[in-house]
Amino acid sequence: MSDENEGMKKYVRQVLDDTNRYLHELLGNIEELGLVLGSLRIEKSQIEAELLVTRNELEQSLEEKTRLEQKLAQIESENRQFSGRYLEVEQQNASLANLYVASFRLHATLDRAEVLSVIQEIIINLIGSEELAIFEVDDNRSALRLVASFGINDESYRSIPLGHGTIGRAASTGKPWLADQKRSDEAPVGESNLTACVPLRRGESTTGAIAIFNLLPQKQGLEQLDHELLDLLSTHAAAALHCTGLQARLDTNPGVTG
Numbered sequence: 001m002s003d004e005n006e007g008m009k010k011y012v013r014q015v016l017d018d019t020n021r022y023l024h025e026l027l028g029n030i031e032e033l034g035l036v037l038g039s040l041r042i043e044k045s046q047i048e049a050e051l052l053v054t055r056n057e058l059e060q061s062l063e064e065k066t067r068l069e070q071k072l073a074q075i076e077s078e079n080r081q082f083s084g085r086y087l088e089v090e091q092q093n094a095s096l097a098n099l100y101v102a103s104f105r106l107h108a109t110l111d112r113a114e115v116l117s118v119i120q121e122i123i124i125n126l127i128g129s130e131e132l133a134i135f136e137v138d139d140n141r142s143a144l145r146l147v148a149s150f151g152i153n154d155e156s157y158r159s160i161p162l163g164h165g166t167i168g169r170a171a172s173t174g175k176p177w178l179a180d181q182k183r184s185d186e187a188p189v190g191e192s193n194l195t196a197c198v199p200l201r202r203g204e205s206t207t208g209a210i211a212i213f214n215l216l217p218q219k220q221g222l223e224q225l226d227h228e229l230l231d232l233l234s235t236h237a238a239a240a241l242h243c244t245g246l247q248a249r250l251d252t253n254p255g256v257t258g
Helices: 002-107 112-127 165-173 224-252
Strands: 132-137 143-150 159-161 196-202 205-212
Touching: 002 112, 002 224, 112 132, 112 143, 112 205, 112 224, 132 165, 143 165, 143 205, 159 165, 165 196, 165 205, 196 224, 205 224
Parallel strands: none
Antiparallel strands: 132 143, 132 205, 143 159, 196 205
16 A cells, blocks of 8 residues: 555656646746747837838838929920920011011012012912902002902902902902901802902002902911011002002103102
């Protein structure tokens, strides 16, 4: 019986020793896990701090990106404005050059046929119409007589009474007519496709008229330069034709003046 008790005690001691050893190892593992957990917490804090810095840097980068995009959009807008302004200046320069050349050519000769040819070239090449008629007031100042034309049936426009139709009325009143204006009455035959009629004027006197009919297909309507050219023709063409008439009279009768 004593042997059995001794064996039982030995077994119990063995179990206690094993339990104590297991607990000791377990406590050691727990301590190691605590150290690892503490290290992980520190590492987590460092990562969170780095993430915060990175987030702030990203926000700053996004703000900088937005600022740069706005600046780029502003520069592009200014560039478009400068480009548009440059084109406007170029167009203005071209317009002034065309006006100067047209004026110069009208006064560069005293040959009547050449002046009439220049007027037609200005209308065809600069205004953009291949249908036109140039009139002068007859000696009785009762009608317009056709002196030159291009692309129209001359017989329909040989003579137009002053005050009759849009062409005769423009010459009678001395006021130009453009296609965007309403007619005061029904258009006479041959005037339905009229685009513009400009009286030729010397001071307060009307000496003739220029009628422009259909524009070229690529031309949608009269533009600002066209209006300026028509104003130029109204006075400069009238003066040029008057000078050619004086020159013709001088050539025929050298003693005649005025």
